[in-house]
Amino acid sequence: MKSVPLPISFFVVVIVTLALIVFFGAWAASADLEERNRALSFGVPGGVSFEAKGSSDGEEPLGIREAFAASNGNFESDSSWWGKSFLKACPFH
Amino acid sequence: MTFTGVAVFASGILLIALAIVPEVNRRLREDTLRLGAMRLPWGLHYCWIVVAILAVVQVLATSISMAAGILLPPLTDPGGDFGWSIGTIGAGIATYYLVGALFAPISGALGDRYGARRMMLAGGILYGASMVLLGFVSNLWQFFIVYGCMLAVTQSISMVPLMASISGWFRRRLGMGTGILWAAGGIGTAILAPFMGFLLEEAGWQATFWSIGIFGGCIIMILTTLLRNHPSDIGLKPYGATSADPPPAPRNLDLERVRTKVFNQHIRRTRAFWNLPTIHGLGCAGHGLVLVYSIPFAVEQGMTLTSAAVILTIVSLVSIVSRLTTPMLAEYYGTRKIMATCLFVQGATVFILFWAQDLWAFYLFAALFGLGFGGEWTGYLVINRQYFGNGPMGSCYGWQMTGALMGHAVTTVIGGLLIYLTGSYEMMLALSIVFSFGGVVVIMLLESTSRVLIPDWELSLPPEARSAPVRAASAAD
Numbered sequence: 001m002k003s004v005p006l007p008i009s010f011f012v013v014v015i016v017t018l019a020l021i022v023f024f025g026a027w028a029a030s031a032d033l034e035e036r037n038r039a040l041s042f043g044v045p046g047g048v049s050f051e052a053k054g055s056s057d058g059e060e061p062l063g064i065r066e067a068f069a070a071s072n073g074n075f076e077s078d079s080s081w082w083g084k085s086f087l088k089a090c091p092f093h
Numbered sequence: 094m095t096f097t098g099v100a101v102f103a104s105g106i107l108l109i110a111l112a113i114v115p116e117v118n119r120r121l122r123e124d125t126l127r128l129g130a131m132r133l134p135w136g137l138h139y140c141w142i143v144v145a146i147l148a149v150v151q152v153l154a155t156s157i158s159m160a161a162g163i164l165l166p167p168l169t170d171p172g173g174d175f176g177w178s179i180g181t182i183g184a185g186i187a188t189y190y191l192v193g194a195l196f197a198p199i200s201g202a203l204g205d206r207y208g209a210r211r212m213m214l215a216g217g218i219l220y221g222a223s224m225v226l227l228g229f230v231s232n233l234w235q236f237f238i239v240y241g242c243m244l245a246v247t248q249s250i251s252m253v254p255l256m257a258s259i260s261g262w263f264r265r266r267l268g269m270g271t272g273i274l275w276a277a278g279g280i281g282t283a284i285l286a287p288f289m290g291f292l293l294e295e296a297g298w299q300a301t302f303w304s305i306g307i308f309g310g311c312i313i314m315i316l317t318t319l320l321r322n323h324p325s326d327i328g329l330k331p332y333g334a335t336s337a338d339p340p341p342a343p344r345n346l347d348l349e350r351v352r353t354k355v356f357n358q359h360i361r362r363t364r365a366f367w368n369l370p371t372i373h374g375l376g377c378a379g380h381g382l383v384l385v386y387s388i389p390f391a392v393e394q395g396m397t398l399t400s401a402a403v404i405l406t407i408v409s410l411v412s413i414v415s416r417l418t419t420p421m422l423a424e425y426y427g428t429r430k431i432m433a434t435c436l437f438v439q440g441a442t443v444f445i446l447f448w449a450q451d452l453w454a455f456y457l458f459a460a461l462f463g464l465g466f467g468g469e470w471t472g473y474l475v476i477n478r479q480y481f482g483n484g485p486m487g488s489c490y491g492w493q494m495t496g497a498l499m500g501h502a503v504t505t506v507i508g509g510l511l512i513y514l515t516g517s518y519e520m521m522l523a524l525s526i527v528f529s530f531g532g533v534v535v536i537m538l539l540e541s542t543s544r545v546l547i548p549d550w551e552l553s554l555p556p557e558a559r560s561a562p563v564r565a566a567s568a569a570d
Contacts, residue, residue, distance in 0.1 A: 007367030009535045017503055031514060051311040
């Protein structure tokens with residue numbers, strides 16, 4: 001019986017496609033969040049302003065990851081479940 | 094409430110259908126015997142009747158996925174009955190592709206096990222029930238169940254085992270058979286698309302899907318009486334078979350199960366088994382992006398909606414030429430070369446869109462793109478024959494359809510995300526090119542089609558399950 005050939009091209013395509021989905025998904029989620037933060041910094045109520053929170057202590061504004069960490073995962077009002085998943089999975093966002 | 098009532102009614106019909114299965118089996122066998130005694134005029138081989146039946150089924154099954162584009166305006170109309178967002182409907186369409194992708198290998202395996210005819214009967218019942226239920230949809234969860242799940246399963250059943258069964262009807266000229274099948278499907282789709290749009294405008298949501306469901310479901314079930322699983326069912330040899338060809342494999346449910354299992358074990362050990370769904374996925378992702386977003390892109394470039402819609406008409410019409418010729422050319426010149434050429438044309442023509450400002454440029458793009466698009470996906474049945482011979486091909490083709498539908502699902506997600514993020518279509522177009530050219534690269538990695546990759550797979554079968562029983566002298570060689 002012949003040995004099983006490793007379908008390298010199959011795995012490469014699957015991994016690259018998944019990586020693209022995660023990258024663009026996280027990008028979209030972070031863009032959503034930045035847009036919301038920008039809106040909040042102009043005084044629009046309805047959620048936690050991470051940028052404002054960081055700035056009020058005289059610190060640098062929080063990035064998306066820091067903001068996510070600062071919220072203790074309590075992101076319900078700011079991000080959808082898929083946005084949170086993408087942000088957790090993507091190392092670049 | 095109405096939806097639930099109809100769902101219960103449809104389930105009752107399905108249960109009755111299941112209860113009368115032995116009766117259906119008896120009738121199917123009687124029909125087969127009657128048809129076996131019948132001769133067609135002008136010496137016409139029965140394979141052409143099968144091609145015609147499958148072309149009709151293909152048109153009806155394609156109308157499901159085609160409906161996605163036509164459904165958008167009534168579903169998104171804020172003043173209409175639904176008023177759902179494009180994102181929500183996109184999620185429904187992505188669900189449809191995902192469920193279809195997951196079910197494709199299962200329906201292929203069921204086709205190998207129970208035969209194309211029973212699958213077609215099941216497909217006809219499901220088609221009628223699902224389309225009628227679609228007419229009753231009023232809530233989002235109902236849309237996800239009916240369109241995202243039920244119709245995905247219906248299309249899977251109607252496309253995978255039925256289209257794969259064509260292989261058994263042709264010993265030679267399979268390329269011509271599949272070419273005519275795909276081309277006829279393309280012509281039917283080009284006619285059915287505007288007809289569905291017209292019905293939705295004139296008759297409304299419910300009447301459109303009720304009439305399509307009842308009419309289409311009945312047509313499929315009537316045609317079931319004419320379809321046969323194998324030429325040997327009516328005492329015929331496959332088209333082009335000679336006395337030198339091996340006799341047909343034994344027809345027995347247990348033996349067929351063994352044959353299918355062993356065949357699938359063998360094909361899974363080839364690189365082609367993994368690469369073909371990959372290529373199909375990349376190809377579908379490449380053209381899926383363009384087919385979905387070319388019209389809004391053209392409108393953004395200043396075209397009117399009516400003139401932009403002509404782009405898809407041109408793509409559909411021109412693709413009929415390559416749908417017809419690609420399988421034929423693939424049979425004579427090798428499927429790899431032809432598939433790679435079509436996929437290259439599909440990718441390269443997208444460059445035109447980066448500079449397209451005038452209507453003629455969009456139409457030129459549509460004509461050239463249609464040639465590549467029509468040929469990119471129509472060679473799989475031929476290449477399966479070239480690589481894997483005459484084994485039960487349902488499951489193998491099912492995995493290739495999984496690749497294709499996953500390509501479409503990925504396209505729906507990534508394309509939408511890219512346009513949302515960049516606010517323009519350029520990145521999406523570039524990605525389409527990358528997908529198509531990626532497919533060309535994977536084709537280059539395929540083995541030559543000049544020889545069957547698993548010529549000796551039947552040696553792993555018990556002697557009684559082989560199509561050409563090995564004589565004692567040969568076995569001892």
